[in-house]
Amino acid sequence: MTLDDTRSLAAAIRAEVGKAIVGQEQTIEHLLIALIARGHVLLEGPPGTAKTFLAQCFAAASGLEFGRIQFTPDLLPGDILGSNLFNFQTSQFTLTRGPIFRELLLADEINRTPPKTQAALLEAMQERRVTLDGETHALSDNFMVVATQNPIENQGVYPLPEAQLDRFAFKLLVPYPSAEEEARIVERFGERSGPPRAEDFAIVQVANAASIAAAQAAVSTVTIARDVVEYTVNLVRATRESADIASGASPRAAVLLANCARARAALHGRDYVIPDDVKALATSALRHRLLLSPAAEIEGKQIEDLVAGLIEQTQAPR
Secondary structure: OOHHHHHHHHHHHHHHHOOOOOOOHHHHHHHHHHHHHOOOEEEEOOOOOOHHHHHHHHHHHHOOOEEEEEOOOOOOHHHHHEEEEEEOOOOEEEEEEOOOOOOEEEEEOHHHOOHHHHHHHHHHHHHOEEEEOOEEEEOOOOOEEEEEEOOOOOOOOOOOOHHHHOOOOEEEEOOOOOHHHHHHHHHHHOOOOOOOOHHHHOOOOOOOHHHHHHHHHHHOOOEOOHHHHHHHHHHHHHHHHOOOEEEOOOHHHHHHHHHHHHHHHHHOOOOEOOHHHHHHHHHHHHHHHOEEOHHHHHOOOOHHHHHHHHHHHOOOOO
């Protein structure tokens, strides 16, 4: 598959998702970038902004086997991973696979479960495998976690551990739609008696495991020059040197940001990365990895503003 084929594939997925989803173009593009760059995405937005429905439609168009976990306070790691159950007929233990053995896993309201259960995703998100009773089981090469959380509620929720957050390529803020978009949503869904489903909109599967793997291989050929690599590293390192940031981004963040910049370059018709690719993705790639210092919190500073300042202050190559 060529880079032009990759761009066409992404456009086809975007068009199919657009049959059901109104607006959210930037969110859909970030999902495509994460898919091609083999990353995971955290969606944060108020209830009713179609976060779950978007993940369902994206999986349907991409041909990814969809699985959903509704995270609750009583959820256990075994409810995610599965377990080995003894079969009395064969006198052997048999693996009962949990919902994590899917290609696109929707971790719905991930912050409603304690960190102990959230930790069940760590190995899967980093290494695309899980270990049960000392035995390792591989996940799909296209395994992708799309997690959602509600920024409004502060009761009955648990902050995501830093190790968990660092495994997400992007944290995307899903806002309320504009007035025009909301009117289109009401026209499209207002007459339906039940909740919307991806199959109701005749979403066509335009990709499969083979085409996605081919797109990932094509994107790996995108060139990222040494000076753009250094710019990416300098930007990430600047988060560790800011007095307003108590904890900066990790080297993993720099690697993911560079890989995602490659994917964005491909989707925009280029076989090389430019600094604007890094700048366009930096806020989404860094906002969930940074912790404000106590002084910055008291002053009411926002992570997004600090990242924007660091982008402006970090010299980009010409």
